[in-house]
Amino acid sequence: MEEKGREKAVAAMAACYQRFDPAAYLQYNYTPPRADFARKDSIVPWKLACLHRAFTEDDVSGELLVDIGSGPTLYQVLSGCEVFNKVILTDFLEVNRQELRRWLQDEAGCSLDWTPYLQHVCKLEGRRLSAWTEKAAKLRQVIADILPIDVHCSQPLAPDALPSAGADCLVSCFCLESVSPDLAAFTRALGHIWKLLRPGGHLLLIGALGESYYFGGPGVRIPVVPLNEAQVCASLKESSYTLIRLEVYTLPQDMRVGVDDVTGVFFAKARKD
Numbered sequence: 001m002e003e004k005g006r007e008k009a010v011a012a013m014a015a016c017y018q019r020f021d022p023a024a025y026l027q028y029n030y031t032p033p034r035a036d037f038a039r040k041d042s043i044v045p046w047k048l049a050c051l052h053r054a055f056t057e058d059d060v061s062g063e064l065l066v067d068i069g070s071g072p073t074l075y076q077v078l079s080g081c082e083v084f085n086k087v088i089l090t091d092f093l094e095v096n097r098q099e100l101r102r103w104l105q106d107e108a109g110c111s112l113d114w115t116p117y118l119q120h121v122c123k124l125e126g127r128r129l130s131a132w133t134e135k136a137a138k139l140r141q142v143i144a145d146i147l148p149i150d151v152h153c154s155q156p157l158a159p160d161a162l163p164s165a166g167a168d169c170l171v172s173c174f175c176l177e178s179v180s181p182d183l184a185a186f187t188r189a190l191g192h193i194w195k196l197l198r199p200g201g202h203l204l205l206i207g208a209l210g211e212s213y214y215f216g217g218p219g220v221r222i223p224v225v226p227l228n229e230a231q232v233c234a235s236l237k238e239s240s241y242t243l244i245r246l247e248v249y250t251l252p253q254d255m256r257v258g259v260d261d262v263t264g265v266f267f268a269k270a271r272k273d
């Protein structure tokens with residue numbers, strides 16, 4: 001695709017996001033059955049287990065963790081906040097950054113209660129359930145900023161947003177494939193965020209498999225690049241990451257609740273050498 005065509009396709013994706021509804025998105029994806037902590041085969045506990053494992057491996061360490069395309073969610077940094085002294089959240093939309101700020105400042109009107117998430121991750125960490133209040137305080141203490149981002153820009157964050165060495169670790173969940181018009185744009189976006197990472201730093205990437213759309217609110221149908229495992233591996237390689245591990249989850253029938261057509265989820269741990 002020529003440059004003009006690429007810009008048009010990216011602008012069309014941005015237009016789709018203008019009606020994104022954080023409260024509806026949270027309701028669709030972050031309540032039971034997708035977030036059923038009593039079930040091991042529920043999608044959210046699977047993601048939290050992958051992140052817990054990755055963040056407790058000794059090679060994932062340093063000072064700064066950056067979450068790419070946070071949306072209105074916090075689950076993706078609940079393990080990382082115990083390892084990194086500084087966490088930066090990012091999103092393209094002000095409505096999502098606002099939702100995150102509401103939780104950070106402990107204001108009324110949050111669209112989701114993160115308590116069961118905090119409790120579940122405390123359980124994974126071998127702590128008592130009541131430690132969730134300490135984890136919430138820790139998270140509020142380490143979140144240093146909530147910044148605008150555009151992964152389609154060769155410089156996705158404002159020039160001075162990160163120290164010049166880059167972040168020690170990036171985490172990104174369901175962002176790149178759901179904001180890219182095609183596989184080439186997904187791969188390019190991986191290359192753009194690569195520049196935010198220090199050499200030796202890690203990328204923890206979670207994303208949808210086989211998904212062609214999802215609803216970002218009532219009637220807000222957002223197209224997604226349908227990915228398979230081989231494409232994820234090839235895109236990471238093409239963008240100069242070294243793949244360390246790829247794990248795959250297949251959605252049980254009752255998790256297919258009509259808010260998207262996702263068939264599975266991947267978790268990739270990769271490194272910038």
Ligand code: SAM
Nearest residue numbers: 069070071092093149150151173174175178179
């Ligand atoms: N990370 C969250 C999660 O795990 O549920 C949210 C994922 S949501 C499917 C995709 C997110 O990408 C939305 O929050 C949206 O605002 C954000 N987004 C849209 N366009 C973007 C862009 N060009 N660059 C970065 N993020 C973008």
